[in-house]
Every structure is written in C-alpha cells, then in structure tokens.
Amino acid sequence: MILKRRKFLSHLTGLALYSVAQSLHARVTPPQSLGPFYPLKIPLDSNADLTFVEGSDGVATGDVANLFGRVMDSNGVVIPNAQIEIWQCDAFGAYHHPHAGGGIDPFFQGYGATTSDAQGRYRFRTIKPVTYPGRAPHIHMKITAGARKLVTQIYVRGEPANDRDFLLGAIKNSEARNSLIIPFERNSSGASDELDAVFNPVLKA
Numbered sequence: 001m002i003l004k005r006r007k008f009l010s011h012l013t014g015l016a017l018y019s020v021a022q023s024l025h026a027r028v029t030p031p032q033s034l035g036p037f038y039p040l041k042i043p044l045d046s047n048a049d050l051t052f053v054e055g056s057d058g059v060a061t062g063d064v065a066n067l068f069g070r071v072m073d074s075n076g077v078v079i080p081n082a083q084i085e086i087w088q089c090d091a092f093g094a095y096h097h098p099h100a101g102g103g104i105d106p107f108f109q110g111y112g113a114t115t116s117d118a119q120g121r122y123r124f125r126t127i128k129p130v131t132y133p134g135r136a137p138h139i140h141m142k143i144t145a146g147a148r149k150l151v152t153q154i155y156v157r158g159e160p161a162n163d164r165d166f167l168l169g170a171i172k173n174s175e176a177r178n179s180l181i182i183p184f185e186r187n188s189s190g191a192s193d194e195l196d197a198v199f200n201p202v203l204k205a
C-alpha cells in the first residue's frame, strides 16, 4: 500500500516536472539592452535592500516593492548560485550614475546584487519603478550563472507608457513581451503596505 502510494506520488512529481519543463520550453526570457547606467563602479553598499543606504539616516522615497522569484533554465531546472543584479532610477527619475548627475534621492541605493539560493530563489527590496523621460518605468536586471548570462528589463503591468516604449515594443512576439511585464500588487495577506512583484527569469538551457 505504502509502496503503491510512493509510486503514485513519484509519478505525480514526474508529471509536474514534465509540465513545468514543457511550459517553459519556448519561453526563454527575452534579452534587453544593458542601457547607459549600469554602474561604472559597484557601490560600497550593494546588498539586496535598495531602500536603505548603509550609514545614512533615512529611507528611500517611493512605494516599497519586494521583487522576488526563481531563476530557471528553459528545461525547468532551477539555477542555484546565480548572481543577480538590478539597477533603476530613484523615485525622482534619476539614476545614481555619474553620467546622470549621480541621482537625487540620497537614501536610495540605485543598484543591488544578490545570489540565488539552492532552489534558485532570489529576493530584492526596492521601490516600484517610476517613469523616466522617454521610457516606461522599468528595472534593469543582469543574471550571471557560470557561462550563462541574461540582461533584461522588467516592466510594470498596467502602465500606459508600456505601449509607447521603444525597447519593449521591439519585442514583436506578444507572449515574450508580456513575460517582462509583471504586476506590482499589495501582498494577498494585506499585512503590509509594501508591494510584491514576482519575476521568474528563464535562461537558455
């Protein structure tokens, strides 16, 4: 009886993995340009919480958002120990980059990095991206996993500027384009006034 049940469960697990692999097979996350504001020099404080700068006495302006998910490859295999970097402008639309004036909000970190855990999971605490001249709100992401790399940009579902964004619009396949557009919403428990945004990047197998 126990053996039968085990067999049944392992069969179910096999099916689940198979369906994940199938559903992810054609959906490698589309790449996007690195843009001009990847840090020239990685800041001293480059941890996964962008809403606070070590040694400062304030917190970033903006709607706090938890950006998290799981890094996988196109066979549905999770990728542990991947380096994940994000960067974005502050709540006043300024990048913390010398070529962009260095940023306006001194309490926003501008850039952060983390590593995926054994299950491929990662998490950042940042702000919901805001409009930047000529662009829809977006967060840049760069993933390095051994020899594999992905550079892309993440957009906010429901933003009217998405339809006019030249980089997003350059992805002609709508399923691929939509995979970069994610909801930023209150978490379902309602316990926090922070937003949750889930992004599951898929690298080529």
Ligand SMILES: [Fe+2]
Residues within 6 Å of the ligand: 035, 037, 138, 140
């Ligand atoms: Fe940008």
